[in-house]
Amino acid sequence: MEKEKLTIDYCLKCSYCNTVCPLLKVCPDYPGPKKLGSDIERFRREGLDCSLDWVDYCLGCGQCDLICPNQVNVSEYIAAAKVQQKKTGVKKIRDYLFARPALLGKMSTIVTPVSNCALKAAGPFMPLGGITAKRKLPAYTAKPLIGTDGSSRQNRERERILLFPGCFIKYNDSDIGAAAVKVLEKAGYAVEIAQTGCCGLPAASDKAEALADARNNILAMKDAVMKGWKIVTACTSCGHTLKSRYAGLFSEDEQLAKLAQLVAASTYDLGELLVALQEEGRLEQRQTNVFRKLAYHAPCHLKAQGIGKPWVKLLKSNPCLEIIDMDNGCCGMSGTYGFKKEKYDISMKIGQALFDGINECKPDMVITECATCRLQIQHGTKYKALHPVEVFAQIFCS
């Protein structure tokens, strides 16, 4: 029997998945991961038409998969059903563009100030395109991300790292990428910026696009991984995609499948790599004289990587920082989900527990690895949200 068929029979109907679903918590009419995932999957496999609009509302946070006693891929079944869903009109155009952040990023960073003005001007008209007017789309950056200068002999001899920037760092906030490069250089590496596009996660419902993204990225990183370089990403969603999605995409192309596996095995989350270095005694943190209280939010796609919470470990070991792990579940943003007009209210309801937690904690600032979690936190609270590497770079590289 195929592994796929085995796992669906492993569903015990224990309903643990329903107990962790952030959507079910605020939206009782939602059928929940058990019904929408493993229950209905049986009928889908029989070829029965089970299209339900609800599948489009799953956030893809994957927490149902994590609590399952038998590793049933509940969220994957829902994601697969999403691909089959037919979209029409404005939603179709909107979701086409949302699935291609790299396309938007490339076009918008040709003349960044113009694009940012256009973004601002377009604000009031967003609802016509199915995008909520209650949020601001993130501005684009004019600063390109630059790796280590490889001209000196000393830098040429260093161990290499290929930094997978991801769309947000590449097109919206290259300062985070610059902080990551600085930290990695200080830790003894030479960093090269990968010439890659979008990781493909936003295009999960657009199979051809997701496949094209994965193929292009794998080929762009081929030389580096063949030479044994590590791929590092500061974005937990990119990291999750590279590690867990690519390998399953190319079952028909043996060579590409092998490369995809190599890419997955070579990929490190930035925090994951730094924590490993600290444990080996290769990373010395300095004490600062500024005491800071930081509220930490763990992105869902970090949890899905099964690497624990590396930044909490790393920053907690610094006595000048007080790290409070919010542990309030999903923020509700889920990439572009919270930008969609019909999902805005749900997104905010899901985030409320986290917003309340942060407000109660009264931190100096909030830190979280995921870009859209940061957008959501800044939108739902008055607190500034940073990537942990921005805080760490200040301490570590000063």
Next chain:
Amino acid sequence: MDNTRKQVLVIGGGLAGITAALAATKNGAQVTMVTSGPGTFALGGGTVNIQGMSSEQPYLEEAIVFFSAMTAAAGCEYRGACNERTLIPNIMGGFQEVLLAPSSVWAGRPVNGSKVIVAGIHGLSGFSASLTAELLAASVKKLGMQVKYSAATIKIPWLQNRSFTSLDLANYLEDKQNQKQLVELVQPLVGDNDLLLLPAIFGSKIKEKEFAEFIKQVGCSVGELVTVPPSMVGLRVFQCLQRYLTQAGVESNPGYPVQALQLEDGLCTAAILDTPGRKRVIKAQSIIVATGRINKNSIAITIAGKDNETLLPEDVRVNEQMQLVDKNNLSVATNVYGAGNIIETYECKNGNALAIVTGYRAGLLAAGVTR
């Protein structure tokens, strides 16, 4: 890394695993947990049974006292004691003999000469107040006790005309306004009753203080009835203990089970996790296997320098020192301990008191406590 503390890895997040992790961490060890799901403990409503097990079991009292203290400190107080057996009602209208139960469940036990009202909620699937009350009345008669059971069903306006589960209701009741509304709905039912029995519908976020406030406002004792899975009481206790473990510095790794244990020179040196992309290696000085029986994944044992691997059987044996042993009573590795449901002498009728005892002992031994 703190090198002076013993590194303990606990595999499994059910009752045995949690107790082992708590016992080890409270005895100075640095504990990491690897879990895949909350095990059967949270499914079963969090009660602790002891049927078929001897009260003479060594360490039983010590372990139960430890568990009671830990749960009280975590904010999910248990009631009961080692030398007592108590009957608590269930939604099927029967009584279940327990050693310990969460205090809200314990509150539902039958008291001679009392009047009890069972309240149902219109639309809640899997629960009929009138049926439960009728069956409880019949069961209590058999016990030779005088308790009068009656039933009533309330309608929550927001929840009408649809069928919902206790989880939906629990999510709804996380809102304080909705809790207040529930008080207003059940208050008129109290009358001259001594006890109100409600199906377990409060979620995992309700604190003991809030529950006490709810009881005060209702005006009589309130007991919770354990429902069909997912049982909200079990989940509440589980999540409460999870938070407590995190506070105590235990690192938890949910979602990716241990695939293999690596042995070298008679000692287990590391556990391999089946994480995406690359397998994760967790090194430890002591390993506690408390994987239970509802998981389908099995653990392989690999020995350095040898190609073949063996699978850990579903039934395992432990020796006096809680070390896992093979058929010939030879330990798998001297630093690998077993606890809970996987131990072959653990029969279903033993209930989960044995999970506490074996978890507690394995935790102590793994942490290096000697007596």
